[in-house]
Amino acid sequence: EVHLVESGGALVQPGGSLRLTCAASGFTFSGYEMNWLRQAPGKGLEWVANVSEIGTVTHYVGSVKGRFTISRDNARNSLFLQMNSLRAEDTAIYYCAYGGSCVNDVCQSAAYFRHWGQGTLVTVSS
């Protein structure tokens, strides 16, 4: 069974930094692109960033470019989000997620999100 468990959320002051971790189990972690998404309190969903299967290619939504860095450690089945220069508008629940499937040991990523973690809350406030 797929498990994605986010951690690292906290209350942080504007301008501060935080590192989120997503611990993955129950699937071939290195076979999939991985994503971070977020949801501000009472608001809709926003895709934040993704990273390729071996970590060499990344994409970001414009509002976090230059401030957030997504990375992964396939040996530890872990996904990370380093968040710097945090702003009040970054306050949200942050989810890790992925899509795709494996067939006969061949995995293909998808750009929709089949599996989600439970989320971790980041609050940026003084």
Added chain:
Amino acid sequence: DIQMTQSPSTLSASVGDRVTITCRASQSIRSWLAWYQQKPGKAPKLLIYQTSTLESGVPSRFSGSGSGIDFTLTISSLQPDDFATYYCQHYNSYPWTFGQGTKVEFK
């Protein structure tokens, strides 16, 4: 960036009703559209991808259609478990974006 606009924002309905939610893209996204259901305090759940492909385990009362810029999620006969918020998401090009959500509530 491609903007996704859902309508309505809120929909009041009764059990057994046929429910339709629309999603319009600001430019063509071909068929690269997914739909999610989210309940309070929970992560979203994938319902449909590639416009009309039903995710495994999702009841057949859910269906999706459309192409280009206009898309529809239909629930053929609303069940008590279906009262939730629904989001569309395009994945035609980066950044992937979501609609603002449609809350389906009790009439």
